[in-house]
Amino acid sequence: MDNLLKVLALANYEVVYLVDYRKKQYRKILAKPAIDPLYPETGELNDAAMRTYLDSVLPEDREKLIRETQPEHVLLATREHGKIIVPYRRLSPGGKLLYRKIVIIPHPDSAGHIFAIHDMTEEMQQRLESGRDLRLKEEGIRFIVENMCENFMIVDTKTRHCTTYTHNSRIICKNDFDEQIRWFAENLIVPEERENYCRYFNVDSLMAKIAEEGGVCHTSCTVDYGDDRHTIAITSTLITDPENGTEPPFLFLYAQDVTSVKRMEETNRQLLFYNQHDKLTGLMNRFATEKRVRDHLHAAPTGMGSTFILIDIDHFKSINDRYGHLTGDDVLRFMGQSMKQVFRSEDVLCRWGGDEFVVFVRGFADEKAMRDRLGILRKTMGTFTHQGASLDITLSIGGVCLRSGTTLNRLFRLADEALYEVKNHGRNGISFKQIA
Numbered sequence: 001m002d003n004l005l006k007v008l009a010l011a012n013y014e015v016v017y018l019v020d021y022r023k024k025q026y027r028k029i030l031a032k033p034a035i036d037p038l039y040p041e042t043g044e045l046n047d048a049a050m051r052t053y054l055d056s057v058l059p060e061d062r063e064k065l066i067r068e069t070q071p072e073h074v075l076l077a078t079r080e081h082g083k084i085i086v087p088y089r090r091l092s093p094g095g096k097l098l099y100r101k102i103v104i105i106p107h108p109d110s111a112g113h114i115f116a117i118h119d120m121t122e123e124m125q126q127r128l129e130s131g132r133d134l135r136l137k138e139e140g141i142r143f144i145v146e147n148m149c150e151n152f153m154i155v156d157t158k159t160r161h162c163t164t165y166t167h168n169s170r171i172i173c174k175n176d177f178d179e180q181i182r183w184f185a186e187n188l189i190v191p192e193e194r195e196n197y198c199r200y201f202n203v204d205s206l207m208a209k210i211a212e213e214g215g216v217c218h219t220s221c222t223v224d225y226g227d228d229r230h231t232i233a234i235t236s237t238l239i240t241d242p243e244n245g246t247e248p249p250f251l252f253l254y255a256q257d258v259t260s261v262k263r264m265e266e267t268n269r270q271l272l273f274y275n276q277h278d279k280l281t282g283l284m285n286r287f288a289t290e291k292r293v294r295d296h297l298h299a300a301p302t303g304m305g306s307t308f309i310l311i312d313i314d315h316f317k318s319i320n321d322r323y324g325h326l327t328g329d330d331v332l333r334f335m336g337q338s339m340k341q342v343f344r345s346e347d348v349l350c351r352w353g354g355d356e357f358v359v360f361v362r363g364f365a366d367e368k369a370m371r372d373r374l375g376i377l378r379k380t381m382g383t384f385t386h387q388g389a390s391l392d393i394t395l396s397i398g399g400v401c402l403r404s405g406t407t408l409n410r411l412f413r414l415a416d417e418a419l420y421e422v423k424n425h426g427r428n429g430i431s432f433k434q435i436a
C-alpha cells in the first residue's frame with residue numbers, strides 16, 4: 001500500500017479515494033494540498049456530495065463516467081484488465097474547463113477499490129496547443145500548395161499509383177502515373193515536346209535525375225489550352241511518409257504556370273535591348289555606344305590601341321527622295337546587316353543617327369586590316385538593289401587608329417576630320433587620320 005501511494009503521489013493525482021462497494025461507502029485517503037472543495041471527505045455512494053461532483057462533469061462525458069464506475073463494471077473490468085481508466089472533463093466552481101482522468105484499481109489489502117483522480121488539464125492544454133500548431137501548419141502548407149502550385153501529384157514509386165490534385169477542370173485524373181503522363185502528353189503538351197516530355201517523366205530516370213541534382217529537379221514544358229499557349233514549370237522531388245519512414249519515398253511533382261513571368265522577362269529583355277539599340281538596324285544606339293567607348297577608354301591600359309570609324313551613306317537624302325522613305329529604311333537595314341557581317345561581334349557597331357554609322361574596335365589599331373574590312377563593306381553596300389535595279393550605294397568613311405590612350409571626343413574629332421577630307425574629294429572613299 002505504501003508503494004502504491006508513492007506511485008500515486010508521484011503521478012499528477014488530484015485526489016485518491018477508497019471505495020467500498022459492499023458497504024457502499026467512499027473515503028478520501030489522499031489529496032493535493034489545495035483541493036477542490038467539491039471533493040467530499042467521506043460519504044455513501046450516490047449521496048448528495050457525489051451527485052454534486054457528477055453534476056460538474058460535462059454532460060457529454062457524464063454518462064460514460066457513471067457507467068464505467070458502476071460496481072458490476074468495475075469488478076468485472078478490474079478482474080480482467082487490472083485497472084480502468086476513464087478520462088472526463090468537468091467545470092471548476094469558477095467555470096474553468098478541467099481535464100481529469102480516473103484510474104480505478106483493486107485495493108491490495110481490502111475488498112475496496114482505489115479511485116485515483118488525476119489532473120490532466122495542463123497536459124491536455126499542451127496537447128491541444130501542439131495539435132493546434134500542427135493544424136495551423138497544415139493549413140499554411142495547404143494554402144501554399146494550393147496557391148503556389150496550381151497542380152501537384154503524389155506518386156507511389158513502388159506501385160506507380162498517383163494522385164493528382166488540380167484546380168483545372170480540363171485535367172482528367174488517372175490512378176496510374178504512366179497513364180497520367182500519357183494523358184498530359186496527348187492532351188496538353190504541344191506535339192513537338194511530347195516525346196521529350198514522356199522521356200523526362202519516366203519514373204526511374206526521373207528519380208535518378210532527382211538524386212543527381214541534389215534532391216530537386218526542374219523542367220518546363222509548353223502546353224496548349226485551346227488558343228492559349230502556356231509555359232508550365234514542373235518541379236520534381238521525393239518525399240517520405242512521416243508515419244512510415246522505411247517505405248520507399250513518394251514522388252512529388254508540382255506544376256506552376258509561369259507564362260506571365262516569362263512574358264514579363266521577355267518584355268524586360270526587349271525594353272533593355274531597345275534602350276541600348278536602334279530599332280531599325282539592330283545596331284547599338286549612340287547613347288549606349290558613347291557609354292561603351294568611354295568605359296573602355298577609361299579602363300584600357302595605356303598603350304592599348306583602338307580604332308574609331310565614322311561612315312556616312314552618300315547622298316542618302318536623294319535615295320529617300322527618289323525611291324521613298326521605306327526604301328531608305330531598307331538601305332539602312334542592309335547597312336546594319338552588312339556591318340555585322342564584316343566586323344566581329346565584339347566590335348562596337350553603332351547607328352550614330354540618320355545615315356551616319358560608327359565602328360569602334362577595341363584593342364586594335366591596324367589601319368591596313370581596317371581598310372580591308374571597310375573595302376568589303378563598301379563592296380557589299382554596292383550590291384543593294386531595289387526592284388531588281390542597283391542603287392549604286394557608296395560610302396564616305398573617315399577613321400583613326402590610335403596606339404595610345406585618348407578620349408571619345410578626340411577620336412570623334414579626328415575621324416570626323418578624315419571623313420570631311422573624303423567628302424571634300426567627292427565622297428565614296430576612305431581616309432584615315434594620320435597621327436604623328
Ligand SMILES: Nc1nc2c(ncn2[C@@H]2O[C@H](COP(=O)(O)OP(=O)(O)OP(=O)(O)O)[C@@H](O)[C@H]2O)c(=O)[nH]1
Pocket residue numbers: 280312313314315316317318320324325326327328329332353354355
Ligand atoms: N529612310 C530614312 N531616312 C532617314 C532616317 N533618318 C534620317 N533620314 C534621312 O537621312 C537624310 C540624311 O541627309 P543628309 O544629312 O543631307 O545626308 P546625305 O543626303 O547623305 O548627304 P551627304 O552626307 O552630304 O552625302 C535626311 O533626309 C533624313 O531625313 C531613317 O530612319 N530612315
